[in-house]
Amino acid sequence: MKHSLVRPGIVAVFTVFAALLPYITGNLYYLHVATVIGVYWVLIATLNLLVGFTGQLSVGHVGLLAIGAYAFCLLAGGQGWNPFIALLAGGGVCAVIGLLLGLPSLRLPGFYFAMATLAFGLIVSELAQAEQWLTNGSVGMPAPSFPAPFDTPWGFYWLVFGIAAFITWMTANLARFMWGRAMVALRDSTVAASSVAIPIYWTKLIVFVFSGFTAGVAGGLYATSQSYITPDAFIVNLGIYFFVAIVIGGRGVIIGPFIGAAVLAAIPELVGPLAKYGTFFYGFILLVVVLVLPGGFGELINTLVEKLRRTPQSSTHIEPDLEQLRTAIRPRA
Amino acid sequence: MSQKALRLTGLGRRGLLAGATGIASGLAMPAIAQNKPIRMGWIAAVSGMFASNAQAQDWGFHQTVADLNEKGGLLGRKIEVVMRDSAADPSKAVSFAKELVYNENIDVLCGPINSGEALPTLGIVSGAKKLHLIGGSVEELIDPVKYPLGFRNLNANGQWIKVAVKFMVEDLKKTKVAIINDNTGYGVLSRDKVTQFLAARNLKPVYTATVDPNKPDVTDELLKAKDAGADVITEWSNATGFVARLVNARGEQNWDVPIVGHPTILQEQVAKLLTKRSYWDNAYGLGYRHEVVDAQGKLPDNVQAFMDKHKDTIGPYMAAGLPAFLQGNAAVTIYAEGLTKAGDPDPMKVKAALESIPVIKAPYGPFIYTPKDHNGFQDEGIVLVNANALLPNGGYPPVKIG
């Protein structure tokens, strides 16, 4: 609260930069890369609440992304819905599916949950292939675009940017108030969390459903950014990419994973021949970060800032203020 | 601004200049055009799931370009290839397609060469008004109304299935068909098409099974087909392991029923997975006229010529089969013919040229494009070949029944 000018300043500069990006590059291909990063970010921002804050390792969000994409294409394309309504409906479908998936699986310990979500991702791709009447099988389906002014590459970029900014704002709010503390508490110590009456299971579930909703929205945007979807577009490796972005960025840091997402998405695009080694590279980075820098770069920066800002304190001298304590315990008495 | 106006009149700036100077002095034309090469974009998944086939295609593509450049390029201009490896990932294919059409200023895009990757790129390439040679077999890829600049440089899936069904019914004279396909989208799609073509001949499959391609044993499905009274099996899968298990199971049951199906069954990779090589007898895969040798055991002349010319480097790519590298060749050959006839890389002109050439005789097979049909490849280019009859030169003898 005291040093509150720096952070909003950075956020403002970044926002202006991102909003003006199309003018800076002026190149449709780079714009496409920026748009795709924005779409991924819509998913990663809330997945970070689940993985980074709440500590639930969902490997299956790529399944939710796929469901959102298909729902969007079916509703906006096949049924002729307004694309914005279809986008929200896709999010809604994923929220419900997230609820159905989370209800049994969030009761399970970490590795079980990771496996259950991995399995979920596999089931989704199995069904996307098999249920031809709905998904058109491996042939896939074209994705509708949004009405003017969002029908041009620039317009679509700003739409994605706007949604991403809104979601980032929401996650930042969640993180800075009591819900954020509750999430971190149940990640770090379930014993401590239950001792202060945090409903562990319900908190996990609500975060999971929320991240399911935005994964669905991201799915719709992803479909439009790709202009066409097939089951092959939603491979498990994409889920690993989401993870690596979060882990490098720093779990429990709102904006950290954005840097991870941007860097990881840009590298294979800018260095074409690396495409082949893409997934290997993701695995490698994940391992290195987990071993060397488990908090990710976000936490590293936070720690450095902390060190710079504060004068080191000597050992704590505990001197209770009993009067204050008395009034604090019984404020009205 | 003026460029747009010129294009509307049917003449690009480059064409106008070239034409003008051409009239002035016939010899000066190459000198001016030479300063700007023809740029061919090329997206192929040379790593990832379908790598071995794609590597052979990639090789064929580059060799053909090198041959053309050796002869002075096209329209007197050198050809440059801008290649991207999409690693069998559709989202990468989309990114690279955008990169190539927007950033690399290419004259034509060839590929992606798998249907799953090609489908999402259609809108991008047609939106950017670039000529597009499409290397996937799915029907939906070609639509001269929606994508007027898209041309297919191989056969469509329906052609395969049509020929396969015709072969089973007319040549093998079998009517009790069992369909066994894998549970990928492609497998299921093909199953439905086979059923359709059978229905057109008033036939119904006696048995169908959709199987996980990683299922370690398919004896069960095979026995069920036998119980259903099948006298021919048709398989639709591009998973070598799955196809090999099917052929193995048939051999182990000593059931001498013909298996007809997807070209995967012809792959050396399948043969390696067989318990006995003799199991490969009586298995027929979809091949091409260009693979079938004449009475003297010789491949068609233009195929043999291409292979002779590149015999030093062809070695590693022979295993993928002739169709793979000839398909890479076809993409370049088709474009080269269109461009030469158009005399100008303007996509609309090349399109018009391709639609007006009576027949393009690529080693892969004859292609005929019309304004209403951009599929090009002709049914008679496809033939069934006997898997175990593969000759050392990569060809097959014609199938003899009985």
Next chain:
Amino acid sequence: MLLVIISGLALGGLYGMTALVYNVMYSTSKVLSFGTGQFAMVGGICTAWLVLDLHWPLWLGFVACLASGAAFGWLSEVIAVRRIVAASDEHLWVLSTLALSTMVQEAMSIWWGTDPTPFPRVLPQEFAGAFDQKFWLPLVLAVAMAVGLEQFYRRSMTGKLFIAMSEDAFAARARGVSTDRMRSLSYVLAGILGAMSGFAGGQLTFADFALGTALGLSGFIALAVGGIGSSVGALVGGAILGMLTSLTTHYFGAQYQKTIAIGLLILLLVVRPQGLFGTTRVRQV
């Protein structure tokens, strides 16, 4: 029908062996490794490469297969587990083993290719059918592995120490057991057993880079169904899953095979989280 049952049991043996490998690593480190299935994949490809491409004799290929498993097991402990277990954060070991597993699989797909390749015949055999070695090898080996492991846990000093560590690592350390070495040993053992399962199942699965992930998931389902820490549970869990897969494919086709297997897992975990043969653990405060 006999074939349906036999091939289901063979698959079950393969899943059961993978579950046993999970157990061996879990006993000393409380880590469920994402890379468990990769041991079999590496062992299988290694054998196929040495025997079929480099023409080594089969027995030598088998030895090399086990050696590759041992080396890989040891490396995965050193790289992905040792430092992480010290930090005792479940989050991290899930990620580190996932990362290692991804790397190994990708490296294999680049080096070996993505097509499955043949696996050598282990015993000469002239007939085919339900008594094919490809069916009974994994089955027999799974049972042998479970029996062997039980004997190892009961009879040998090292095995007893594994059990001691699985019950209370802290107490074991307090009594002077070198827990780091025990953990390393258990990973080497797990690698050997995993590679052996890849060898036993090679004729069934072929040498395939994608085998690891599939086995990792199916083996885990077998483990969860049977209950962590129980050898009998691993076998029974594997057999149940293998039979279920085989029977559903027989009756309903393959479209919903994963969906059914995973449905079973979720259902069981809701009804009986500790698995059929597992024991409930007391929560520590």
Next chain:
Amino acid sequence: MSDTLEAKTVMKRFGGLTAVDGVSLELRPGEVHGLIGPNGSGKTTLLNLISGYYPIDEGQIRLCGQDVTRRSVRQRSKGGVARTFQTPKLVLSLPVLDNAMLGGWPDVRSGFLETAWALPRPRREETALRERAAAMLRGVGLSGVMDRRADLLEHTAQRFLEIARALTLRPKFVLLDEPAGGLTVAEIEHLGAIIGVMRDSGIGVLLVEHHTDFVFKVCDRVTALNLGRMIAHGSPTEVRNDPDVIRVYLGA
């Protein structure tokens, strides 16, 4: 009495071992109740049974007249039972102030979306909770380290932070599990004063402690356990002079 926290003949077995064997205990508001006994006598287990971390085998736990035997830890915390742990259980990656604020969770009424949209209520609650937690921290003597991350705190300070968090819950009862462990003489004195304020404010305190001098000094009543059974119960003086207690625990 309906405003007490009661354990009635509770029983807990681990395998063949009976850790707590028919112990009864009543914690009244405004009273400090000591729980002593040798290692393994079941003190911490009893605490875990009362706060709900272990399911109980036999007996009953009543909170303000209500049977809470089958209620979860969370429901008991909401009902006003706060506690600290033998090894402090903190959210180590959060600052000290945030840790203390967590104690205010039961009073948070803002929903998930309300918070995501930063509506007035979450903002209001945030400010109020921050104030409440800060006052508690100053009260227990941690005013200088409120912004420091909890993992950078010394062990003793962590103990006081746990107490502040427990008090931010505005509990009716506080269960302290060996709070004096590792504290200096001066710090133990502070702890005694804080416990005194808690008692004066009407909170019932259950104190599990090895430090018997401290227990006899601050407690109103004391219960002594051995091998899971209650061996003495009464005022500090009575328990101190109980022959059984002297034999098994205090020594002659």
